[in-house]
Amino acid sequence: MTERMDHGPGAGRLEVVAGPMFAGKTEELVRRVHRAQVAGRGVVVVGHALDTRSGPGRVASHSGLEVASSTVGSAAEIPALVEPGTRMVAVDEAQFFGTELVDVAVRLADGGLVVVVAGLSVTFDGRPFDPLPGLMAVAESVTKLTAVCAVCGRDAAYHVRLSGAVSAEGDALRPVAAHVGGTESYQARCRLHRAR
Numbered sequence: 681m682t683e684r685m686d687h688g689p690g691a692g693r694l695e696v697v698a699g700p701m702f703a704g705k706t707e708e709l710v711r712r713v714h715r716a717q718v719a720g721r722g723v724v725v726v727g728h729a730l731d732t733r734s735g736p737g738r739v740a741s742h743s744g745l746e747v748a749s750s751t752v753g754s755a756a757e758i759p760a761l762v763e764p765g766t767r768m769v770a771v772d773e774a775q776f777f778g779t780e781l782v783d784v785a786v787r788l789a790d791g792g793l794v795v796v797v798a799g800l801s802v803t804f805d806g807r808p809f810d811p812l813p814g815l816m817a818v819a820e821s822v823t824k825l826t827a828v829c830a831v832c833g834r835d836a837a838y839h840v841r842l843s844g845a846v847s848a849e850g851d852a853l854r855p856v857a858a859h860v861g862g863t864e865s866y867q868a869r870c871r872l873h874r875a876r
């Protein structure tokens with residue numbers, strides 16, 4: 681992909697990285713952040729306070745990649761993080777920010793910033809997850825990633841929430857529809873295995 685990182689209002693663009701859990705969205709976000717930093721661009725990385733897995737002050741991938749970030753509680757707080765020299769704003773876990781993030785991201789891109797937004801495009805029960813569909817609609821670039829299905833190894837466009845109990849025989853955990861609280865875990869699943 682050609683990156684145009686020149687200055688000025690026309691340089692703004694919105695890039696979306698979407699997919700289920702474990703698809704490599706954060707890895708891809710961190711890769712783009714590192715490239716911009718190598719090019720000497722000012723980058724602001726933003727995480728949400730609800731992202732308890734990464735913890736405050738960093739965004740982290742499942743594989744251990746991480747980058748320092750500002751942690752905010754809402755999309756409205758993002759524009760104030762932009763400083764003179766900022767060329768890229770990178771937002772991870774976009775689903776935590778709600779639909780308010782669409783207007784904020786568009787305004788930042790309109791103002792000349794490269795805005796990279798990564799997040800879940802699908803809920804654990806297989807439905808479109810706002811605000812990713814709206815962000816994808818107005819972006820210059822959409823990178824839709826898949827994970828690896830935990831059952832069969834095919835491309836996984838979904839993830840499921842599993843009950844916490846594993847049988848003594850090590851049977852595959854089964855998807856659950858209801859929130860079981862605390863003991864759940866998640867697996868990437870393909871179209872065939874998301875329902876069983």
Ligand code: ADP
Nearest residue numbers: 701702703704705706707741742743827828868
């Ligand atoms: P995301 O942000 O989309 O949840 P991450 O970038 O945090 O994904 O992590 C991607 C990494 O997760 C992969 O490089 C791999 O090391 C690991 N991983 C664990 N389970 C899976 C899976 N089922 N499919 C793909 N990658 C997986």
Ligand code: MG
Nearest residue numbers: 705706740741
């Ligand atoms: Mg992630």
